[in-house]
Amino acid sequence: MSDTISSTTVAAVKRPNLINSLFPSVISGIxxxxxxxxxxxxxxxxxxTAFSPDSVPNDDAVTAAVYTAWVLFFFIGIGAFNGVFxxxxxxxEPTPAEELQLAGKDxxxxxxxxxxxxxxxxxxxxxxxxxxxxxxxSMGAFMIRLExxxxxxxxxxxxxxxxxxxxxxxxxxxxTIIMVSGPFGNxxxxxxxxxRDMAFPRLNALSYWLLFAAIPIFFSTLALGGFPTGxxxxxxxxxxxxxxxxxAYCFTILVFAVSTTIAAMNIITTxxxxxxxxMTWGRLPILVWGVLLSVILSLxxxxxxxxxxxxxxxxxxxxxxxxxxxxxGSNWLYEHLxxxxxxxxxxxxxxPAMAVAAELITVFTRKPxxxxxxxxxxxxxxxxxxxxxxxxxxxxxxxxxxxxxxYMLDTELISIxxxxxxxxxxxTLWRGKIWLTVxxxxxxxxxxxxxxxxxxxxxxxxxxxDEILHGGMFVTAHFHFTLVGAGVFGFFAGLYYWFPKxxxxxxxxxxxxxxxxxxxxxxxxxxxxxxxxxxxxxxxxSANIAPPFATxxxxxxxxxxxxxxxxxxxxxxxxxxxxxxxRAVANEWGAKTLEWTVPTPVPLENFEExxxxxxxxxxxxxxxxxxxxxxxADIAGAITQAPVxxxxxx
Amino acid sequence: xDTSLEHTHEIEPHIKVARARAGVLMLIVxxxxxxLAILAGGGYLRALNTEGQYKVAGDFAPAFLPGLLVMIxxxxxxxxxxxxxxxxxxxxxxxxxxFFLLALVLMLAAGVAETWIAAALRYGIPIHAxxxxxxxxTWFTAVHLLLAAIIGLLLGGRILRGRLVGHEFIxxxxxxWWYYTVIASLLMWLFGMYLT
Numbered sequence: 001m002s003d004t005i006s007s008t009t010v011a012a013v014k015r016p017n018l019i020n021s022l023f024p025s026v027i028s029g030i031x032x033x034x035x036x037x038x039x040x041x042x043x044x045x046x047x048x049t050a051f052s053p054d055s056v057p058n059d060d061a062v063t064a065a066v067y068t069a070w071v072l073f074f075f076i077g078i079g080a081f082n083g084v085f086x087x088x089x090x091x092x093e094p095t096p097a098e099e100l101q102l103a104g105k106d107x108x109x110x111x112x113x114x115x116x117x118x119x120x121x122x123x124x125x126x127x128x129x130x131x132x133x134x135x136x137x138s139m140g141a142f143m144i145r146l147e148x149x150x151x152x153x154x155x156x157x158x159x160x161x162x163x164x165x166x167x168x169x170x171x172x173x174x175x176t177i178i179m180v181s182g183p184f185g186n187x188x189x190x191x192x193x194x195x196r197d198m199a200f201p202r203l204n205a206l207s208y209w210l211l212f213a214a215i216p217i218f219f220s221t222l223a224l225g226g227f228p229t230g231x232x233x234x235x236x237x238x239x240x241x242x243x244x245x246x247x248a249y250c251f252t253i254l255v256f257a258v259s260t261t262i263a264a265m266n267i268i269t270t271x272x273x274x275x276x277x278x279m280t281w282g283r284l285p286i287l288v289w290g291v292l293l294s295v296i297l298s299l300x301x302x303x304x305x306x307x308x309x310x311x312x313x314x315x316x317x318x319x320x321x322x323x324x325x326x327x328x329g330s331n332w333l334y335e336h337l338x339x340x341x342x343x344x345x346x347x348x349x350x351x352p353a354m355a356v357a358a359e360l361i362t363v364f365t366r367k368p369x370x371x372x373x374x375x376x377x378x379x380x381x382x383x384x385x386x387x388x389x390x391x392x393x394x395x396x397x398x399x400x401x402x403x404x405x406x407y408m409l410d411t412e413l414i415s416i417x418x419x420x421x422x423x424x425x426x427x428t429l430w431r432g433k434i435w436l437t438v439x440x441x442x443x444x445x446x447x448x449x450x451x452x453x454x455x456x457x458x459x460x461x462x463x464x465x466d467e468i469l470h471g472g473m474f475v476t477a478h479f480h481f482t483l484v485g486a487g488v489f490g491f492f493a494g495l496y497y498w499f500p501k502x503x504x505x506x507x508x509x510x511x512x513x514x515x516x517x518x519x520x521x522x523x524x525x526x527x528x529x530x531x532x533x534x535x536x537x538x539x540x541x542s543a544n545i546a547p548p549f550a551t552x553x554x555x556x557x558x559x560x561x562x563x564x565x566x567x568x569x570x571x572x573x574x575x576x577x578x579x580x581x582x583r584a585v586a587n588e589w590g591a592k593t594l595e596w597t598v599p600t601p602v603p604l605e606n607f608e609e610x611x612x613x614x615x616x617x618x619x620x621x622x623x624x625x626x627x628x629x630x631x632x633a634d635i636a637g638a639i640t641q642a643p644v645x646x647x648x649x650x
Numbered sequence: 651x652d653t654s655l656e657h658t659h660e661i662e663p664h665i666k667v668a669r670a671r672a673g674v675l676m677l678i679v680x681x682x683x684x685x686l687a688i689l690a691g692g693g694y695l696r697a698l699n700t701e702g703q704y705k706v707a708g709d710f711a712p713a714f715l716p717g718l719l720v721m722i723x724x725x726x727x728x729x730x731x732x733x734x735x736x737x738x739x740x741x742x743x744x745x746x747x748x749f750f751l752l753a754l755v756l757m758l759a760a761g762v763a764e765t766w767i768a769a770a771l772r773y774g775i776p777i778h779a780x781x782x783x784x785x786x787x788t789w790f791t792a793v794h795l796l797l798a799a800i801i802g803l804l805l806g807g808r809i810l811r812g813r814l815v816g817h818e819f820i821x822x823x824x825x826x827w828w829y830y831t832v833i834a835s836l837l838m839w840l841f842g843m844y845l846t
Contacts, residue, residue, distance in 0.1 A: 088804040096658040196659055199669040265676035273668040299676065303684035307691065311786070319775045320782035322691070328704035328779030333691055340687075605659055 024079030026113045026212075032077030033070045033213075040069035060317040063224070063247040071213050071255060079115045080206060103201070103604055115209060117201035120602055122208050123187025124502065126178060129211065130491075131574070133175040138567050140168030142560060145526070149557035151547050158543035162228045163221070163245075165541070169231025170218065170249075174256055176487040177298075177345065178211065180352035184494050185267055185291040187502055191595040192285050194276025194613065196605040199269040203262050210259035218252040221245040230541065232342070235308075235323035235334040239315040247316060250309045257302045257309075264295035264302075276594075278613035285593050285617055286369065287494075289376050290355020293383045297344045297351070300387060305341035308334055335397055339390035347386040349483055351379060353490020354421055354450075357443045360497055361425055363591045364440040365432025366620045375424040381417030385410055395463050396470045404463050411461035418454055422447070437589075438512035442493035445520045449485025452524075453478060456531065471541075473549075474534025477527040484523060492516075492570075499577075500584030504601050508581070511573040515566050522562025529556035592617040667819040674823040678830045681794075685834050688790060689841050692783040696845055705780035711846040712767050712788050720760045720767070721839050724795070727756035728832035731825060738814065738821040747809060753828070754802040761795035764835075768792045780845065787842045791835045798831040 022028070044065035048058040075081065083094055094102070103118040104111030111121055112128070143164050147156055156164065186208075190198055198204045221227055225243025233253070238246055271284070271292050284292075311322040312334075321327030323334050362369045369375065391399060391407035425447060434440070456478040459465040469475060492515075500506050533552035538545065545553050587596040594617070598606055695704055734749035768788040773781045805824050808814050814821060 085804075088807070099658050200673060203673075261680050265673060265680065268676055269669050269672040272672050273665055299680050300683060303680055304687040307684050307687040311691070311782075314782065314786065318777065318785070320777045320785060321779050322695070322782050324776070325700045326703065327776045328695065328700050328702075328706075329782070330695060330698050330700045330779075332698070333694055336694070337687060337691065 024077060024082065024115065025110070026078060029074045029076075029078030029209075033074030036073035037066045037070040041066040058317065059244050060247050060313070063244040064251070064313065064317060067217050067248070067251040067255075070217070071210075074213050075206075075209065078209060080202075080209065082115075084202075100604070103197075105604065115205050117197070117205050118604060119186050119190050119198045119201065119204060120502075122198075122204050123183050123185075125208050126182030126186055126211075127495075127502070129208075129215075130175055130179055130183060133171050133215075134179075134488075135567070135571070137168055137171035137175055138564070140164050140171065142564050144168060145557040145560040147543070148545050148553050150554060151545050151550050153544055156543070159226065159228065161543035162230070162541075163226035166227055166230045166249075167218075167221070170252070172483070173231060173345070173349075176349045176483055176491075177260065179349070179487060179491040180356060180494060181263070181267070181291050181294055181348075182208075182211075183502075184287065184356070184498060185263075185295070185352070188498055188595050189267065189288055189291055190270060190274065191598060191602065191606050192288055192593055193271060193274060193279050194594055194607065194611050195270060195274035196607060196610075197274075198266050199274055200266050203266050207259045207263035207266065210255055210262065214252050214255035214259065217248055217255060221248040221252075224248050232338060233309075233312070234331070234338070235312055235315070236325070236329075236331055238312050238334075239323050247313065250313050250316075253309045254306060257306045260298050261302050261306075264299040267291060267295045268299065276610045276613060280613075282373070283613055283616050286358040286372070286375065287352070287355045287593075289379055290352040290358075293379050294348045294351040297348045297383055297386065301341040301344040301348070304337045308337035308341075311337075332394070332397065332399070335394055336390070339393040340387075343390045343393065344383075344386045346479075346482060347382055349487040350450075350490075351382065353446065353487045353494075355379070356490045356494040356497075357446050358421070358425060358428075359593070360439050360443050360493055361428050362618045362620060363497075363589050364435045364437060364443070365428055366435070367428055367432045368616070368618045368621050369424065370427030370430070371420075371424045372616060372618070374420055378417040378420030378424070381420070382414060385414045385417070389414065392461055392466070395466050408462060412458065415454070415458065422451065437496070438507070438509050438516060439493045439497040441513065441516045442489050442496065445516065446486055446489040446493065448520075449481050449489060449523070453481030453483075453485050456481065469534060471539055472534040473530045473538040473540060476540050477530040477534055480523075480527050480530075489519075492519075497589065498595075500588040501595055501600055501602070503578070504584055505577050505581035506584045506588065507577050508573050511569055511576070515569045515573060518562045518566035518569060522559045522564075522566060525559030526556045526563065529553070529559065592619070670819055670823045671826075674826045678826060682830070682834065685790070685838065688783075688786060689837070692787070692841065692845060695779045695783060700779070703778060706778055708774075709778055709780050711784055711842065712771060714843075716763060716767050717839055717842075720763045720795075721836055723756045723760040723763070724832045724835055727753045727760065728829055730756065731828045735821050735825045739818050750806070750809060754799070754806055757795060757802055757828075757831075758799040760835075761792065761799045764788065764792040764795050783845060784842055787838045791838050794831050794835060798828055801827060 041062055044062045045057045048061050049055055052058065083098065086092055087094065099117075102116065104114070104116040104121050107114065107116075111118070112125055116122070143155075144161075147154055147161055147164075186198070186204065190196070222245075224245035224247075227233070227238075227243070227245045227249040228241060229237050229246070229249070233246075233249055238250075271288060275284075311320075314320045315322055315324065315329075321329040323329045323331055325331070358369060358375060389407060389411045391403050392411045395404060395407075425443075456474070459469060460475060460478060496507055496512055529552040533549045533556070536549060536552070538549040538552075584600055586598070586600050589596070594611060594613075595602075597611065698704070730749045731753035734746055734753060737746060738750070768785070768791075771781075771785055771788060773785065777785065801824055805814075805820065808817070808820065
């Protein structure tokens with residue numbers, strides 16, 4: 001038995017009946033949350049009316065009370081606090097049976113709708129949420145392209161169009177932030193480092209359900225008049241905007257940021273203290289590095305965003321003046337606080353996706369990673385530089401001239417560690433035995449798209465060109481090439497790669513290839529056309545396109561049809577696989593990281609005996625019988641029995 | 651996923667300690683960055699003094715003497731906690747409980763007093779940037795102190811039930827948050843004085 005197991009306890013688990021299963025669950029959470037929100041709304045409405053000199057309720061205060069009550073009582077209803085106070089007051093520790101119950105033992109699919117602490121359940125919850133949000137975000141994008149397919153208003157008035165653009169932006173930014181770190185960071189990462197669970201399983205469930213609680217708040221903006229600020233929520237417009245939809249926006253951001261911060265704390269702690277014996281920092285799989293650095297950036301960047309939203313809410317509810325120039329406030333304060341989060345957030349999205357690409361490229365070239373330490377250094381370099389470049393978003397806002405030079409320099413410096421990433425990946429491909437699977441296709445797509453996104457970013461980092469391109473479609477195309485080209489393609493690469501381990505079934509490779517080619521061609525076509533429109537001077541945030549930009553916009557909209565087709569192909573593939581898909585084997589790709597050494601489906605607590613790691617998991621150049629892990633008997637067997645290029649997809 | 655597991659594996663005690671330390675330190679880093687953002691924002695607005703409206707005649711600061719008393723109480727609370735914690739961290743020792751109780755009472759009193767100071771700030775509308783910053787600093791401090799007091803109450807429950815033995819690291823990690831609360835509150839108060 002491994003040293004990490006101090007004792008093993010047989011748990012007498014009480015089998016749940018129907019009532020035990022339903023309560024607490026997401027149903028009781030929603031019921032209690034909605035009821036409490038209604039009561040809080042009525043109470044605060046009456047209180048603010050009573051205290052108001054002109055007997056008018058404070059709508060912003062009412063909205064704030066409603067959402068606070070919703071979040072708090074949703075968590076009481078879902079059972080997030082059950083047993084916590086008993087533990088905190090030291091009345092008693094949870095029993096092993098209660099721990100197993102909380103981890104979802106013998107609860108079937110219903111455990112996905114409860115406050116379940118098993119990291120794999122949380123990973124799957126994140127994955128399902130990413131699918132749903134990505135679908136809604138994509139639908140927003142298609143509505144935008146539809147509206148912009150020809151000049152003049154077609155379907156929406158400008159206010160509706162603004163709300164659609166803002167909702168598309170927020171949904172996609174939030175989704176891409178959690179896209180890799182949520183599903184794979186929770187499901188795969190702990191197994192990769194040889195842990196039985198995350199460091200704080202309850203916090204893990206809490207971070208997911210906070211995200212869940214934020215979703216209805218966000219969609220309630222539609223019923224509350226929308227928010228006209230776009231995804232950035234710029235003040236003072238956010239303060240002067242009278243609809244309560246803006247309060248909903250601020251609350252969404254607050255709840256999401258708290259969720260992300262909790263997840264970040266948990267992942268960092270997990271990697272710091274839960275690694276198995278021999279899993280030194282120099283042997284961490286690249287995915288773990290990518291997710292770790294991403295969440296460290298989250299932890300660093302999000303507090304300023306939280307503070308900015310607190311200030312906006314104070315301005316709206318209590319009539320303070322953080323952002324109102326007439327009373328000594330400043331819009332620049334918001335821009336600084338926002339972009340101090342906003343620019344690192346790009347790398348919060350990109351780093352895990354880049355790490356997925358690096359992780360997969362060794363598997364599908366059957367070669368050790370070219371320059372492991374170089375790549376880790378590059379990723380660390382990107383992380384450090386990304387927190388000091390936010391000022392380039394304020395070039396045209398009238399910021400101090402003396403700051404422009406340093407911001408230009410440090411923004412451009414990011415090209416160096418990013419270039420290292422490309423060097424390492426191309427170096428790994430060089431003379432590799434390339435196995436062009438669906439995940440590998442998405443890795444290749446990522447490389448192409450991210451190069452385009454990176455190079456076009458240089459023009460926006462330089463003041464002279466940024467003065468011309470700022471606020472135009474060129475910027476839109478650039479950040480889509482970066483966030484979608486890297487983030488979303490990296491996610492799909494990881495999804496096709498780890499889906500067999502997570503779900504136990506293999507996604508159809510033919511449909512996967514169709515998905516890739518539709519997506520890649522549609523994506524490059526759409527945003528190349530928008531690059532052209534931007535160079536011609538088309539502004540962003542315009543509901544109706546001007547006639548000179550009609551042709552590139554029509555081309556972009558036609559290519560967007562291919563993206564839409566790719567989304568539906570993917571949805572069909574997932575549903576088809578879940579219903580009729582082939583069962584996956586334990587080590588689907590003959591890979592050497594630890595998650596492929598555990599059985600599929602993965603048992604609770606992952607490992608009966610914790611493995612001891614003796615080398616990097618990328619020694620594909622070595623003869624296969626040399627396993628990177630011990631105990632060797634069954635695990636090395638799983639690796640050596642896996643074909644070098646199994647499951648040929650033709 | 652297979653959920654037929656009938657055994658739980660206990661986590662080694664040293665990992666429990668390490669994860670508690672790391673978790674609290676992460677929380678402190680995150681919160682400290684929020685405090686830093688508020689201080690930077692306040693300093694920035696003061697430096698900009700947009701349209702000369704940052705602070706106008708009639709704008710006032712939170713009451714000085716009650717604020718000073720709160721800070722003295724906090725420092726004493728921190729010292730008292732430190733005195734108790736040094737003993738409590740050692741295995742088979744419960745520390746000198748009166749010092750913990752003193753630290754808790756002082757923290758609770760400071761929290762209540764800071765809330766009263768914040769509630770007493772009845773600024774007229776529009777609240778100018780200077781007063782906005784003061785309001786945020788005062789409420790942010792009050793929330794921190796009340797949070798620390800709640801954590802102290804929970805820890806007090808454990809101590810009174812004699813369930814700290816074997817969990818001495820809890821005294822240590824609560825101490826991290828306790829000292830951080832004292833330092834952050836002191837910083838915010840001094841910054842408020844600087845703005846004045």
